[in-house]
C-alpha cells in the first residue's frame with residue numbers, strides 16, 4: 001500500500017513502522033521499487049512513540065486485530081505524535097457495511113480483536129483523544145475512516 005502511494009505521489013516521503021522481520025522485508029520491497037530514499041523503515045512497535053509531526057498516519061487492517069484497550073493504545077500513540085492539522089487514517093472493514101459476523105468471530109478467536117461499526121470507531125477514537133471526521137466507503141470490502149486530534 002505504501003509503495004503504491006509513494007509511486008503515485010512523487011513529492012511524498014514516508015515512515016513505515018512494523019515489527020521485524022516484516023520491516024526488513026519492507027526495506028527490500030522499497031529498494032526493489034526504487035523508493036528506498038523516500039521511505040524510512042523502522043523495525044519497532046506501534047505501542048511505542050511514533051514518528052512525530054507527520055501530515056498523515058495510515059493504519060491499514062490494524063485496529064481490527066486488537067481489542068478495544070489495545071486499539072485505543074495504538075490510536076493514542078497516533079494522537080500523541082500527530083499535530084493538530086494531521087490526519088489519522090484507518091482503512092478497515094466496517095461492521096454492518098463490509099464485515100460479517102463470521103469475520104468478527106474470526107478476529108476474536110485468532111487475535112482477540114473485533115470488527116467495529118462506525119459508531120464504535122467514533123467512541124474508540126474519542127477515548128484516544130481523536131474525533132472521527134469522516135467515514136467513507138472505499139472498496140466493496142473496506143472503508144476509510146479519518147480522525148483528527150480533538
Ligand SMILES: C[S@@+](CC[C@H](N)C(=O)[O-])C[C@H]1O[C@@H](n2cnc3c(N)ncnc32)[C@H](O)[C@@H]1O
Nearest residue numbers: 001017018019022044045046047059060061062
Ligand atoms: C493484518 S497485517 C496488516 C499489514 C499492512 N498494514 C497491510 O495492510 O498489508 C498487521 C500488521 O501489524 C503488524 N504488527 C503487529 N503487531 C505490531 C506492533 N506491536 N507494532 C507494529 N506492527 C505490528 C504485523 O507485523 C503486520 O504487518
